[in-house]
Amino acid sequence: MNLNETQIQTVRDVLSRYMTGRIDRRRAFKLLGALGLTTAAAATLGKSAAAHQEAAATPEIGPRADGTNVWKVQVGGMDMETATDVHSFFPNEITVNAGDTIFFQFAPMGMPGAHTVTFTSGAEMPPLFMPDIVDGTPVASPEGPPRLMLNPALILPDGRTEYDGTGMVNSGVDFLRMDQPAYTLTFTAPGTYEYACAFHSVVMKGKVTVQEAGASLPNDAAAYEAMGQEQYAAFVEEGKAAIAAIGEGSATPTADGSTIHDIAAGAGGLSPARVMSFLPQEVTVKVGDTVRWTLQTAGEPHTVTFLGGADQPEDTLVEPQADGTTKLIQNYQTFMPAGEQSFDGTGYHNSGFLGIPPEIGGQLGLLGDVYELTFTAPGEYAYYCVLHASGPEGPGGMIGKVTVEA
Numbered sequence: 001m002n003l004n005e006t007q008i009q010t011v012r013d014v015l016s017r018y019m020t021g022r023i024d025r026r027r028a029f030k031l032l033g034a035l036g037l038t039t040a041a042a043a044t045l046g047k048s049a050a051a052h053q054e055a056a057a058t059p060e061i062g063p064r065a066d067g068t069n070v071w072k073v074q075v076g077g078m079d080m081e082t083a084t085d086v087h088s089f090f091p092n093e094i095t096v097n098a099g100d101t102i103f104f105q106f107a108p109m110g111m112p113g114a115h116t117v118t119f120t121s122g123a124e125m126p127p128l129f130m131p132d133i134v135d136g137t138p139v140a141s142p143e144g145p146p147r148l149m150l151n152p153a154l155i156l157p158d159g160r161t162e163y164d165g166t167g168m169v170n171s172g173v174d175f176l177r178m179d180q181p182a183y184t185l186t187f188t189a190p191g192t193y194e195y196a197c198a199f200h201s202v203v204m205k206g207k208v209t210v211q212e213a214g215a216s217l218p219n220d221a222a223a224y225e226a227m228g229q230e231q232y233a234a235f236v237e238e239g240k241a242a243i244a245a246i247g248e249g250s251a252t253p254t255a256d257g258s259t260i261h262d263i264a265a266g267a268g269g270l271s272p273a274r275v276m277s278f279l280p281q282e283v284t285v286k287v288g289d290t291v292r293w294t295l296q297t298a299g300e301p302h303t304v305t306f307l308g309g310a311d312q313p314e315d316t317l318v319e320p321q322a323d324g325t326t327k328l329i330q331n332y333q334t335f336m337p338a339g340e341q342s343f344d345g346t347g348y349h350n351s352g353f354l355g356i357p358p359e360i361g362g363q364l365g366l367l368g369d370v371y372e373l374t375f376t377a378p379g380e381y382a383y384y385c386v387l388h389a390s391g392p393e394g395p396g397g398m399i400g401k402v403t404v405e406a
């Protein structure tokens, strides 16, 4: 919606240059990050042989000859101007008839956003992360603990095109669907079915009500299109309001004469309107001051990552399998906290994933929602979120800078 033709063309260009080996992966990350693509998305895009082909043919929306209908639901959307990633389906509720098909349109703006369409039929959403177990044995990471991978049941397409209200039906994550046909699901049984995006299930939910075949329908496709656009526009406004509410941030003097500077890691709270920025983006502090980042987007993790001269680690390790599927391994280097609580400009310092609930993250040593770093040497220090930027220098994406004065 807000990605213009030029930007869409840029995505295609970058992918095509990457696929043909004319630019390396890091450079592709940087270029795609400028458009707000996640590192994971950018990483995997290049692995899909058909990634730079034209998007799969769009099904025709409307009534079919046999009396059933094809509907469209848009999956996610991003406002580039405010960096508001809207974690919702558009429209988020739809009423159809048994026999009807919904075309779930991924990447409506030309690029994937790490989303799925997942129906669980009332069961809990399976966990997104799980140990990588091969032949019954957990695979160790270079760091020691068993490797974590993204749950294959959620990231891989299951190939199903019908849903009868039972079991799990899952699209797989959009960036692994690049070589798949458009995602459509035909609803065969009346009922009310909730679904969610497996990556953003805290806020990204939708509902399909299926009536008896041939029943009269409350809305036509054009009405749902308008509803979806209205919902999207309202969320973008929420994003703007969340940014305005944070304003310039705040600074709190402490008893020892230093100051604590607060920065929001993301904004939007539990609204589907999630602002992927550090707010304020730049802060100037004195030697001895502490910066405190607090996650403001429950269910949507961020990191605060200073490279301090170290090489930039990959966040997601992409491992194509012999059977044609793909494993996505979570790198502990970005997942886990690293470095002392003070920073003199050298050495890798990482908050690890903020926003992982304590019942899951606590035993792994994750920090929860807050990361603090005390700056001990003058300088300008760029940092980034490994999930939502291509690197500390951007361009664009979730980056920030701390200037430390003597």
Ligand SMILES: [Cu+2]
Pocket: 276, 301, 302, 303, 385, 386, 387, 388, 389, 398
């Ligand atoms: Cu982030």
